[in-house]
Structure formats: structure tokens, C-alpha cells
Amino acid sequence: MAIEEIPLAEEQAAEAPPGLRRERGLWRDAFRQTFRKRSAVIGAAILGLLLFIAVFAPLLAPYGEREVLISSEGLRPRTEPCIHLSVNWIPDVPVLSTVESFLESNGFSCPSDQPQHLMGLDGNGRDEFSRVLFGARVSLLAGVGAVSFAVLIGAFIGLISGFMGGRVDNGLMRVMDVMLAFPALLLAIAVVTALGPGLFNGVLAVSLVTIPVYARVTRSRTLSVREQDFVAADRALGVSNARILSHRVLPNSLTPLVVQATLGIATVVLELAALSFVGLTGDPDRAEWGRMLALERNQLFTSPHLVFYPGLMIMLNVLAFNLIGDGLRDALDPRLNK
């Protein structure tokens, strides 16, 4: 992972005031630190793979996201995986043939005159493998989207609250306290039920309920930055509040926000999956892992492949963000650097 990929650091470098110079170094350092950690590298690798799948899904997928094969191929829904193993291009290595015979004896293989479906067919007779690939798009977008929205709103509330102090602070924080008093999933279920089921509403709901977390993080950071000398200097020079907020406080609050957001994506993905499980994310045709899994949960024993693969993908997705988040936190917290 090259540091150049982090635009944040580069942009800031252009006209960074003295107060931020240290910050830039911190970021550069942080990323180096982060990816020196093996667990974070594993996370980054998984995320990279998912990103690759998401971007190139149409090229990688042998069938369309919604292509029903019942009539065209004469197959029943929930047909088991069919993997062509006796392919010529596989070199005749002993290890491979052992694997091959193991798979064959366990019913994963099938003759080459039958169409190949690596993960079988889903409950509607669509290629599960293709849908799993397309699902990467929805899951990544939904996770990142939900958290970005929450961070935007939360950071705004936190900045205002921390910077203004007094009654505004008190009022806003009490509202946040009220929201935090409810289990997030419960609140999300209530919100989606009220808005009507659907993926967008689901994303909105899990996003809304996570706002207080970011508001609190930003606020506490804002409170400490507000008291710093360079802010006092700005004030003395007559710099506007807006400018102080956007050029001093915000950049300095980014560290904990980024960490929190990365870990937040993992939470959001799981919550979305839970909403899907209780049937609140609408269109069953959309290839979305949580929904795919939830639709077939009663088939765990009859068609395990339809539960296993989407479940695995959700797991990988959550794992990736959790590992990266952990790594970032370790790296960005100076006290943890030995």
C-alpha cells in the first residue's frame, strides 16, 4: 500500500499551515504503521479483493444478476453446485487430482455436459455465483454510504456542539443520549418499518442510529482542540468561526473519526444483514448478501450452499473493515506505539 494513494495527506500538504504539518506526518506514519501490522494487511487484502469483485462483477460473472435459468437450462431452483473439474487446462499434478477426487466423491463435481454453476442455483433458479459477485457492489456501497452519511451529520453536530458549548451543546448531546439509549438494531427496525421496507430506507435507518457515535467523538475532539494555542491565535487574528471550524478543528478531529468510521462500516453491514433477515430491505431480486441469505435460511439443511456463500461474504466484508479499523486505531494512537 503506497502512501501516495492517500489523497488526504497530499491535499493537506499543499497549503498546510504550521499547525497541520504535524498532522500530515501523523497520517503518513499512521498508514505505514497500520500496514506493518499483519492483521491489518489481511484486512486490506480482503477489502482489495472485494473491491476488485465489485468493480469487475459484470466481467467476472458468468450470468446476469437477475437471469433466471429455469426455462433456459431446464434446471430446478436450488440446484446444487456443479463444478467442472475434469478440465484439460488443469495440470495433472497429484495434489490436484486428490482434491478433485475428494470433491467428486462429495458431490461437488459434475459432468462437463451440464452447465457449470460454481455455487449452484438460488431459490429462483439464478446462478448463485454471479449473484454473490454482484452482491459485493451493494454491500460495499451500502456500508460505505451509510457510514459516510452518519459521519457527515454526526461530525457536523459534534462540531457545532463542541464549539458552541452551553445550551446548544447540552441540548444536542441530550438528544444524542436519547438516541443512544435505544439498542441500535431496534431503533433501525422501527425506522425502516415507519419508512417502509427497502434497501435505501434500510441504509438510511442504520445510518441514522449510528450518528450519535460520530457526534460524540467529534465533540470531544473539538472540545480539546478549541483550547489549543493555535486556535486562540486564530481568534486573536479575527479568523471567522467557520474558518476555524473547517481549517483547524475538523482536520484535527479526523483521526478518531476515521478509526470509528472504519469499524462503523463493519457494524453497519451486520445491521443491514439483520434488517434483511427480518425482511425489511425490500426487492428480493437485488443481489444483496444479507437478503440472499435471509431468503434461504430455511434451506440451511436442504441447500446449504445458499446460506453458506452469502454468509461467508458478509463475514469477509465485516472482517476486512474490522481488521483495518483495529490496525488504524493502533497506529493512530501515539500511546500504543512502542
Place this chain on the structure above:
Amino acid sequence: MRQRRFRWVSALVVLGIVAAACGDDDDDGAADGGDEAEEPADDGDFEALAFDESAQCGTEAYAGNLAAIEAVDELTVRFTLCNPDVALPSKVAFSALGIFSEEQLEEAASGSPVDAPIGTGPYQLEAWERGSQIVLTANEDYWGDAPSIPTVVFRWSEESAQRLVELQAGDVDGIDNVGTEDFATVEGDSNLQLIEREPLNVFYLGFNVDKPPFDNETLRQAIGYAIDKDRIVENFYPEGSIAADQFLPPGIPQYQDGAESFTYDPDRARELLAEAGYPDGVDLGVLSYRATVRGYLPQPPQVASDIRDQLAQVGITVALDEQEEGAFIDNANTGALSFYMLGWGADFPDATNFWDFHFGSGASPQFGTGFEDMHEVLAEAGSTVDEGERGDLYAQANELLMQHAQAIPIAYGGSAVAFDAAVEGAHSSPLSNERFAVMSEEGADQLVWMQNGEPSGLYCADETDGEALRVCEQINESLLGYEVGGTEVEPALAEEWESNEDLTEWTFTLREGVTFHDGGTFDANDVVASYRTQWDAADPRHVGREGLFTYFEALFFGFLNPPPAPAG
């Protein structure tokens, strides 16, 4: 699973009609054998319940068909009706008309029968641990064959996989509604037995014909030809399900053999589409549905997806709109849905329950403004007694439904129960009233049954949910009953019954020596009190869980002293 239990009443009424019709031919005009009512019983202490009030038939204030019910003597009850009703025996066999002890009903205002019913049935309520289980124990003094298994436990889970796992793990002995994909699993397991249940429901695609573009009749017909019903039934329904060829399922007596219906014909669909003004295909907006599993629709999202795909093949585009259950029903009832998937399970086995409820003049705006010709045919069919004439009228209704196509019947959904192979006498009932008293298992001291949901209450006069009715049926009995695993009416608390010639006066002779679970003796007053409680809306005991007594109204068309209709 509210729907499924409606079958209870269903087949019964049918058979009752048949039985009564046969009886009619008898010289004495009695529906069933039986001598004149016995002379008042020996016990001189019997004081028949008397009511000052009686119903004013045919007046504006009273829409019901029950004119009077009285205890002639200790073991004789007489029903007087406003209009002839050949189906009365099958109606009084329905479990919503179960008999309670008069003493317990006196306490009804405090709600006791709702939580702890006392009946005469083969099992009595031992404990109802809310949210967890209902435990029934055998009634030692049962008048019929004593139940073989001493304890029956009811449990519930909405998930079919959960039910099957518990059955396979041996934690339960029988389960309701085996999952569509699990039929083969159960059949392939030598420790289990699968018993199929005949469908008494219909799944259909509905339109609100007031909402463009669905105001276009030709377009609706095009959709009718675009749907491959067989593909849906084959791929998404369990064994025993049938592709629909009319609105009535085959179990309903007015079902028309060989009715003409929409058959899969994509070319014809494209032609009609072009004729409707959409030669290049059309975007119809959304197809609405709810993900709630019902007997008529075992896999809602999958079926919705498949219909979307089938329509796409003839150039019709729709997006799927999965609505949350509560909102969906609200929208359907108010006519807010343009194009949707819904279904119906029989309340009672008569065509009116299907046809009039949906397409009669009094139907909800679910399908938009109704069609005059359809209203007329249905009104006439509803008041015709002759079965042949009635059949012709419903054949006309079929044709009209095909022409107007405000609903396209797709499938009749079958289901099945599964039992541990060691359970003898295991059966399924088309009315979903499996009777555990006739089941036995060697060495077993309890039988655990797992169904879909927990009953809301156990005073079944005021319940419509099959999950509640099945429990009630073990505890409370009605005047008559249904044969095990079938729909034929047989004696229960009444041993004999007869009617006058024009079928407006029915006399039931009660079984002697029957006792309630609390030791009280069963007599005619219990019957009168049980009916009166349901019938008279002004009776202080006329309180149940909701106080709606839905089935009584469906069976007898109205209450005595109905409350004034709420303003607005």
C-alpha cells in the same frame, strides 16, 4: 396461518348440505335419523334457561338468521331460523361454536374462558405458559374413547427449518406445515412420516382496475396469458399443490370441472399487449406483496421474482415492492395497491365465501370499482338453492372473471404435516383439525406438537386463527363434530338431530352423562348459554379477546342487539 383454519367450517358446510339434502328425501323430513325428542328427562329439577327477547327476523335491526334457541328439556335443544339453512349441522360442528359450561360463562366478563377454557373434550388444559407452551392432559372421564397419550404439549415456531430440526432431533413428535423443500427430507427419513393436506385456498394476482394502466382490460388479459402457472407450482409449491383454473379451489362444492381459464401463451400475451396499445412492451411500475408465508403462498419473494421474470419475457417490466405485513394489508383493503399478490383461505366451504367477499357488490375497493354484470350473477347465485342452477351461475362468474381479469388465479397451495414414525393414528385434516386423542405411541407419556404460532386466546368463539382453533378443538366440543382426518359431520355432544320440513327448525338431542372438566354436568342450558353468549351483543358475557365473534357472524349473519354502527 389464520387462513388455514378457516377450512374447518369449510368442508363441513358442504357435507352438511349434502347430508341434509339426502335427509330431505326421507318421508319424515328429518335430516338425520332420530325419533321424536324424548320426553323431558327424569330429573325434575331442570329449569330451562329462558329469554324474554327474541330476534325480529327480517327487520332492519336484525340481519341474522338465528330466530331463537331454547332448551326444550335437559337434553334437548331447539334452533329456530329465519330462513332455511341446509348447512346448519355442519355449522354447529365448527369449533368456534364449542360448548362451555354455563357456570364458566357467567364469569366470562372477567375473561376466564379466554385463558383457561373448560370443556368436555378428550383433553383438558393443564397449563398455558405464555410465549412457551400449552400443556393438555387427558380427560379421564371422557365420554368417548379415552385418549391414549396422557399429555399433549403444543409448541410453536414460525420457521419451517426450526420445526423440522426439532422433529429430527426428537424434541417434538409432530410438526405442522413442512417446508416446501423439506418434503423430500421427511420422506427420505425412515424415522418420520409425511402426511399431505389437501388445499382449500387460492393464490391470485390482483389489480385495482381504477388505476391506470390497469384500467385497460386487454392489458390485464395479456398478463393472464403471460403467466406460466405450472412453472410456478412446479418450482415453488410443495407436492399436492395445483395450478388454479378458477377462483374456487377444487374442495369447494361449486368448483366447476374443466372451467376455461388463462393458460400460458406468451404469443397471445404479446398480441394482446399490442392490442392494448403497447406493442413495444410496457413498464407497469410495481408488483406489491408481503413476505408472509401462507398456505396459498409458501414462498412469497421467490414467486414474486419469478412472476417478474415471466412478465419480462413478454416485454412487461415491473419492479418488486415488498411491503411490511401490516402496511400491506392496510393498502390492499383501501384499494391503494395497483398490482399485487394475495390469496384467500376458505372460512367455510361455500362459493360465496370466495366469490362474494372479493367480487360481490359489498366487496372492499381492493379491485377498484366492481363490475355490474359480476354483481348480478353473484347475487343471483347466492340466493339460488338448486345446486345445478347455482353451478351454471358460477360458471358464468368464471367467464366474467376471465373477461374482466381483475384477478388472475394462479395456484391452490398444498401443505403437509410430519410425525415421528412411531406415532400411530397420525393424520392430517383438510380442515387442519388434527385430533391428538386418536393418536398413540407405544410407551410415550406425552406427545409434543409444533405448529406455526401461539394462539392469541383459547376462547375460540372469538378467535379466527387456526393456531388457536386447533388447541380449542382438543378441549371444547361442539354439538356435532367432523370425522377424523375428513370433513363429514358426525355426532359429538348431540347424539341425534332432526329438522322440520322447511329446514327452519332444528332439534338436537344431547348425549347423556357428559361432564365438564371441572366435574359439572353437561345439559341443554350449557348449549343455550354458549350460543346466547355469542349471539346477543348486549349480553354482559359477550366479551372475548376482541369481542368480534367473527365466525358467529359469518355463520349466522348477524347479532342480536347489535351495537349502533359507529358514526363516521
Place this chain on the structure above:
Amino acid sequence: MLRFIARRLVSSIPVLFGILLVTFVIARIIPGDPCQAALQERATPEACADFNQRHGLDKPIVSQFGDYVGDVARGDLGDSVQERQSVSQLLVDRLPVTIQLSAAALLIAVVVGVPLGVLAGSRQNSKTDVTTIVGANLGVSIPVFVLGLILQYVFALQLDETPLALPASGQLTAGTIPEPFYEAWGIGQNSFFEFVANFDLLNAVLIWRWDIFVDALQHLILPAVALATIPMAVITRMTRSSLLDVLGLDYVRTARAKGLRERVVVARHALRNSLLPVVTVIGLSLGTLIGGAILTESIFNLTGVGKTLFDAISGRDYFVVQGFTLVVAVGFVLINLITDIIYTFLDPKVRVS
């Protein structure tokens, strides 16, 4: 100290009022109404007017809110619309189920999570560290409902009739009706006793029935393990980073400089202090536990708070939604208050400032 507690209590008051308002609004903004949900296909306008009148749902919304606040102040949470029971009675029946489940899950999470965190933290960036962190994260990454299904498959079906077999359901074996301890003791009945008796494990101990205790325990294990994965990863992670935090402090360096072995440094000097933040995390985990319980309870067929709440939301059972969310939210606020106080008590630094 007292002043701190008093201040926290005072600042909770607006939050509690906000919670009241939110619970009320949550219940009402949901489209559809209780009548439609209850009567389904048969909900006619007449039947619904009748229904709404009976449940006081025909009053103006503001006066409904007034009634609600007044009733809550009197300790009356109303009656369920769908079930013929008071909300308080439902709470007495179902709160223990969830508390018992959550407590067992939390126990598992702490017992497994803290040692894992210590192990990982004391060997930062080692293989053990990486394995532990990836493993803990793997746990939290599996959706609870998938894990629940898999556990059922393995322990109830595959291992059936082996010593490792565990039941697929979270409820007691069908037909078991434990005698409530108050009846066994003959001390009369009240809501509190009922509440206590609904903790199956506790009640089994109180009536001294080993067989029921074992049965209850067996049925508790799978759901508790499934639910435990959520807080476990958080606790592991928190223990680890908090330990690393403390290990970087001067006094630990001093200890090291004295030539103490690393194990002694960690066990004697660092561990106690590093566990302080973990207390807070445990408190906070309870919120996610209740959320997770919604899914865990439905997978394991337990009727606890989560399942009841979810059913109430789909059934538009306003009073149950209100009452249960209220109790959960207030409970959450109280728990946070208590953990704050404990934290203050344990950590002198916070007390001084």
C-alpha cells in the same frame, strides 16, 4: 463523589423524558394500525372503529400522549392490544428470559474475551496477537442468525445422541413445568416473585431441582454462545488495546526496569488498571446484546424481550412497543449510570477531576 452521582442523575431526567417521547412517537409513526394487523384480511372499517374505541386509539394523538405520560408516572404501561395481558405482566414474563440469556452471553464473552485480549496485548504483533485478533473479529463478523443456525445444525442434528448433543430450542424440554419457588415455599405470590421465578436457572436452584437446572442450562448454552460473539470481540479488542495502553506507562517501565519478568509485569502491575475501561465496554455491550437478542431469540424460539418487541412492531401493538422500548431504554441509561459510577469509584484520576 455524591455530587458527581447527583449531577449524573439530574442530567438523566431530560433524557428520560426524551425516551418517553421517542417511544411514543416510534409506536405511532409506523404506518398501518393495530386493527389492520390484528384482523388481517378481515379488517373492515366497522370492525376497526369498534376495535380502536375499545383500546382508546380513537382519541386525539396529543391526549393519547398525555394519557401515556400520566400512566407511566403511575406505573401503568397499558395493556397489549394483541394479547389479553397488561404490558407489565408481559414484562414480568419476558424480561427474565432476555436478562438470563444476555447475562449468560456476557459471562461467556468476558470469560473468553478478557484472557484472549490479555494474551494478544502482552505479545503485540506476534503470531498469537494476529491469530487472536483475526479470530475475535471472525467471531463478530458472522451474523448472529447464521451462527445460530449452524450451531443448531451441528449440536442438535449432527451430534445428536452423542454426549455433546445440545437441544435446538432455547426453551425448557416440552412439558416441563417447573414449580415457581414461591409456591414451593408457600409464601404467597406477587409480581416480583413471579419475575424472579421466571429466571429458569435461579428458580431451579430455589426449588432445589437439579434435573430442571441441568435442562435449563443445556437449553441456554447454544443461544448464549451465539449471542456472546457480539460482545466478545469488542471485549477482546478493548482489553488488548487498554493493556497496550497501560504497558506504555511510566510505572510499568519502571517495573520492567527493575528486571521483573514480563509475565509478572503484566499480571501484577498492568492488568488491574487496564481492566477499568473494559468495565465500561461491558456496560455498553448490553445495548447490542438486546439488539442481538431480537435475532437470537427468534432463531432459538425463545419468547423474550427481543422477540416480543419485534412482534409488537409488526403487530402495531403500540402499548407493548412503548412499554418495552421504554423499559429497555431506561434500563440502558441506568446501566450506563452505574458503570460510570463504578468507573469513578475504581479510577482515582476521574474522581479527582
